[in-house]
Amino acid sequence: MNRSTLLRGLGLAVLLAVAVATPFLLDPRGYAIRVVCLALLFAAMAQCWNIVAGLANQVSLGHAAFFGIGAYTSTLLLIHFGLSPWLGMLVGAVLGGIAAFLISLPTMRLKGHYFALATLAFGEVMRVIANSWSGLTGGPVGISVPFAPPSFAMMQFKETRPYYWLMLAALVVVTLVFVAIRRSKLGYRLRAIKENADAAEVIGVDTTRTKITAAVISGMLTACLGTLYAQFQFFFDPDTVFGVASISVRMAMIAIVGGIGTAAGPILGAFFVIPLEEFANDLFSSRAAGLSQLVFGVLLIGVILIEPRGFMALGSRIRRLFGKGGRP
Amino acid sequence: MAVLQAILDGLMIGGVYAVISIGLTLVFGVMGIVNFAQAEFLMLGMFVAYYAWAWLGLDPLLAAPLAFGVVFLLGAAIQRVLIRRVLKAPEVAQIFLTVGMLIVLENAALLMFGSGFKSVSTPYQTSSLQLGPLFISVPYLAAFAMSVASGLALFLFMRASWFGRAMRATAQDPMAAKLMGIDSDRMHMLAFALGVGLTAFGGAVILPYLTVSPTVGAQFVVLMFTVVVLGGLGSVAGAVVGGLAVGIIQSLSALAFPIQLQNLVLFLVFIAVLALRPKGLLGGAR
Numbered sequence: 001m002n003r004s005t006l007l008r009g010l011g012l013a014v015l016l017a018v019a020v021a022t023p024f025l026l027d028p029r030g031y032a033i034r035v036v037c038l039a040l041l042f043a044a045m046a047q048c049w050n051i052v053a054g055l056a057n058q059v060s061l062g063h064a065a066f067f068g069i070g071a072y073t074s075t076l077l078l079i080h081f082g083l084s085p086w087l088g089m090l091v092g093a094v095l096g097g098i099a100a101f102l103i104s105l106p107t108m109r110l111k112g113h114y115f116a117l118a119t120l121a122f123g124e125v126m127r128v129i130a131n132s133w134s135g136l137t138g139g140p141v142g143i144s145v146p147f148a149p150p151s152f153a154m155m156q157f158k159e160t161r162p163y164y165w166l167m168l169a170a171l172v173v174v175t176l177v178f179v180a181i182r183r184s185k186l187g188y189r190l191r192a193i194k195e196n197a198d199a200a201e202v203i204g205v206d207t208t209r210t211k212i213t214a215a216v217i218s219g220m221l222t223a224c225l226g227t228l229y230a231q232f233q234f235f236f237d238p239d240t241v242f243g244v245a246s247i248s249v250r251m252a253m254i255a256i257v258g259g260i261g262t263a264a265g266p267i268l269g270a271f272f273v274i275p276l277e278e279f280a281n282d283l284f285s286s287r288a289a290g291l292s293q294l295v296f297g298v299l300l301i302g303v304i305l306i307e308p309r310g311f312m313a314l315g316s317r318i319r320r321l322f323g324k325g326g327r328p
Numbered sequence: 329m330a331v332l333q334a335i336l337d338g339l340m341i342g343g344v345y346a347v348i349s350i351g352l353t354l355v356f357g358v359m360g361i362v363n364f365a366q367a368e369f370l371m372l373g374m375f376v377a378y379y380a381w382a383w384l385g386l387d388p389l390l391a392a393p394l395a396f397g398v399v400f401l402l403g404a405a406i407q408r409v410l411i412r413r414v415l416k417a418p419e420v421a422q423i424f425l426t427v428g429m430l431i432v433l434e435n436a437a438l439l440m441f442g443s444g445f446k447s448v449s450t451p452y453q454t455s456s457l458q459l460g461p462l463f464i465s466v467p468y469l470a471a472f473a474m475s476v477a478s479g480l481a482l483f484l485f486m487r488a489s490w491f492g493r494a495m496r497a498t499a500q501d502p503m504a505a506k507l508m509g510i511d512s513d514r515m516h517m518l519a520f521a522l523g524v525g526l527t528a529f530g531g532a533v534i535l536p537y538l539t540v541s542p543t544v545g546a547q548f549v550v551l552m553f554t555v556v557v558l559g560g561l562g563s564v565a566g567a568v569v570g571g572l573a574v575g576i577i578q579s580l581s582a583l584a585f586p587i588q589l590q591n592l593v594l595f596l597v598f599i600a601v602l603a604l605r606p607k608g609l610l611g612g613a614r
Contacts, residue, residue, distance in 0.1 A: 059420050061427075106603030112419040113362040113561075117553050118602045124550055125595045132589055249427055256424055290438035290542075297431030300424060305413055308421035 019168055023161045033160045035278045037232060040167035043270035044174045045225050045247075046254035047263075051178055051218040053252065054261035055190040056211060061116045062103070062123030064247035066096040066219040068130060070226025071241045072137060075145050085155040089227035096223025097216045099126075104212045111197070123248050130238035142237030145230055155231045163232050170228055171267070174221055179263050181217070190214055245293070253296075257303050259312025268311045273299070333462055334579045340468035342575020346568045347475040348530035348548070349555035350482060351523035357562035358499045358519035359415060364426040366527055367545035367552055368433035369399050373528025374540035375441055381448045381535075388448055389470055392478075392532035399528035403521035411520060412513065430545070437542035447539040467536040474533040478526060479568065486564070495519055499562075550591070551578075554598040 026033040045067065052058045073095055074088025083091075107118040130137045137143060148154040157163060181187045189210040192200035201207050230236060240246055250273075258269025276299070280292035307314045352366045373395040380391035410429065414421050452466040486492035497505040498515040506512055531540075538544075555574045559566020574594065581593040 053420070057418075057420070059423055061423075106599055110602060113423065114557075114602060116423050117362070117557065118599055121550055121553070121595045121598045121602075125592060125599070128589070128592045128595070132586070132592075245431060249424075249431070252424065256420070260420065290435035290443075294432055294435040294439065297428045297435060300428035301410065301432065304417075304421050304425045304428065305410070308414075308417055 016172070020165070023164045028159045028161050030160075033164060035275055037160065037163050037167050038278075039270045039274040040164070040171050041225060041228060041232070042250065042254055042274050043267045044167070044171040045222060045251045046258070046266035046270060047171070047174045047178050048218050048222045048225065049251040050255045050261065050266055051181060051221075052211075052214050054255060054265075055182060055187060055194065056214055057194040058211065058215075059112070059116045059252070060119040061244065061248050061252070062119030062121070062126075063218075063222055063251050064242045064244065065099060065103070065123045065126040066222035067226040067229070067247050068126055068238070068241035069096045069099055070223030071230040071236055072130065072143070072226075073223070074227040075143055075230045075236075076136070079143075079146055084153055085227055085231050086153070089224050092223040092227050093220040096226075097220040099223075100215045100219025101212060104215045108208050108211050120244065120248070123242060123244060127238050127242035127244075130242055137238065140237060140239070142235060142240075145234045147234075155227075166228060167232075170225060174225075175263055175267070177217070177221065181214070182263070186210065186213060250296075253300050255310075256308070257299070257310050259310035262310075262312045265310055265312050272311070329461055330583060331580070334583050335576055336462055336464065337468065338576035338579035339572055340464070340472045340575070341579065342572035343472040343475045343479075344530055344534050344571075345551065345555050345574050346571025347479055348527045349552045349559075349567045349571055350479065350564055351525070351527035351530075352552055353556045353559070353562055353564055353567045354526070355520055355523040356556070357564070358495055359411070359516050361411060361415070361422050361426070362561070363429075363520075363523070364423065364549070365429035365433060366524065367548040368430055368437075369403070369524040369527045370531035370548055370552075371437060371540065371542065371545040372399050372402070372433070373531030374535050374538075374544065375437065376528065377532035377535045378446050378448060378540050387450060388532050388535040389474055392474060392529045395532040396478075396525045396529040400521045400525035403524035404517050406524075407517045407520035412516065415516070434542055434545060441542060443542060445539040445541045448535055450536050453536055465537070470536065471533040475530060478529050482522075482526065482564070491515075491518060547591075550595055550598060554594055554601070557598060557601050 022036070023033060026036070045063075049060060049063050052060055070089065070092035073092035074083075074085045077083040077088040077091060078085055103119065103122045107115055107122075110118055131140050133139070145156075148156050150156050150158045152162075155166075181190070189200065189205045189207075192203075192205050193207050193210060197207055226241060229241070254269035254273050255266045256269070257265075257273055258267065259265030273296075277292055277296055280295045284291040303310065307317070348370055351369070352363060355361055355363050355366070373392075376395040376398050377386075377388040377391040380386040380394055381388055384391075386394070406429070410425060414425050450467070452470070455466045457464045457466065457469065486496060494505065494510045495515050495518060497508065497510060498512050498519075502512050505515070551574060555570040556567055557570070558573055559568070559570030574597075577597060578590060578594060581590050585593065
């Protein structure tokens with residue numbers, strides 16, 4: 001192990017320690033800590049999207065499907081059978097994985113715009129089903145997570161701090177999975193598909209299997225995060241958890257803003273986008289509905305035009321400008 | 329008889345779907361960009377027609393050319409300022425630029441026009457013609473006729489005018505077109521402006537039988553994509569066939585399923601077509 005990897009490891013350890021300690025600095029019943037929780041959750045969601053879109057360049061606009069499946073599965077199991085959300089989360093992950101597998105079958109040969117369109121339609125299918133199958137989901141009025149005595153086993157807590165650590169743990173796990181995939185054979189195969197799918201096929205990469213594997217992992221993790229969201233918010237409806245703008249596009253946007261295909265990108269992106277949105281909401285919502293969403297859209301366009309590879313690329317550009325990047 | 333009536337209704341609304349989707353397919357054909365924000369221009373067209381009716385007392389059918397003109401100019405500006413910069417960018421940048429436009433347009437409309445539903449009233453709104461045992465609703469027929477007229481106008485423009493030929497040349501082979509002295513930048517601007525303008529025109533002619541709100545675009549997004557994918561992304565003739573097919577599928581499925589599930593059938597058709605024949609029903613065998 002050389003010095004730079006050692007330093008990097010040390011830096012990450014310090015960062016993680018700071019992240020674990022942060023809630024002690026925030027008012028446990030305050031608004032700020034909730035915003036940070038959401039930012040952690042959305043960072044993890046963007047990281048899930050990053051597995052498929054960042055590594056294999058399969059741009060999904062339908063990840064809300066898996067997220068919603070996770071949220072509804074654990075909540076319905078809790079309501080009807082009193083099942084702990086931890087187990088519900090596992091069931092949700094299995095269902096999310098199955099959904100990812102099923103949607104992969106017809107879409108795996110599609111690329112670029114076509115793939116984006118097909119996944120968009122899939123997400124909408126799930127939203128329409130959730131809205132119209134009222135007997136199961138409660139329909140458009142939404143569904144509440146029943147209150148239970150606060151405990152770790154029921155994934156319900158009196159104050160916000162434990163949720164914070166839960167979200168942080170989720171982000172760490174998903175990020176580790178992303179890094180592990182990127183370094184594994186699967187990661188190299190995914191990148192081969194990204195560069196040139198036909199060439200990858202010719203040199204013996206089973207592109208179909210590779211894409212499906214990545215999609216299933218991404219779908220399962222996204223479903224788990226849906227459960228966390230449900231337990232954190234206590235109430236949701238089909239248009240929130242299956243929403244195109246509220247979930248699918250936001251996940252993608254966070255990853256893009258931070259830096260698509262990088263491990264740190266989604267985290268940077270989430271801690272920029274989510275607080276900004278909350279701030280804009282807070283500032284404008286009483287006067288003008290839609291203004292914070294407008295900010296969100298303008299931001300997305302701005303990032304795409306200025307640096308479509310996000311903050312990470314912007315950072316290295318600036319470093320190069322000051323001559324620290326090595327090559328001129 | 330109910331089936332025949334449904335097919336007739338489907339043809340009428342399908343004609344409109346064809347016209348609003350031609351714009352989408354035109355943009356893709358010439359520039360290779362899938363405009364996820366296309367349905368928002370339909371919404372803008374509806375609002376132009378609504379305010380022309382509310383302030384000037386203009387019938388939406390007469391305001392349709394106005395909607396076309398206003399959105400044409402807006403489209404030219406958007407192409408110049410935004411789309412032009414991502415033409416050579418990776419697909420993910422293209423996709424999310426237009427997704428960003430969708431969010432901006434929808435919420436700008438929300439700020440400007442409020443979230444309420446607005447509708448016009450016209451003397452022919454509830455009248456219908458009897459055709460043997462079948463009925464044709466007059467607003468459907470009027471929208472259909474206007475759509476056919478605008479579709480024909482576009483067809484003639486693309487075939488007979490210099491601009492139309494130059495645009496098709498740019499779509500076929502941008503480099504060769506450039507060598508022949510065609511300014512591809514200008515052709516892209518024209519294609520985008522024409523594309524969104526046509527969609528706005530379609531929005532104006534359906535206003536007599538629909539209500540407009542800033543979120544009306546959401547109802548049309550997947551529908552428009554189904555139309556163009558059915559016909560083959562980039563093919564104008566395909567969009568016409570796709571539009572009629574989607575209209576008929578939609579009104580037939582209304583006979584069998586409750587209203588909320590109508591779109592579900594459409595989505596499933598869409599995914600199936602993408603999976604089985606991504607180049608469209610008319611496209612060559614893969």
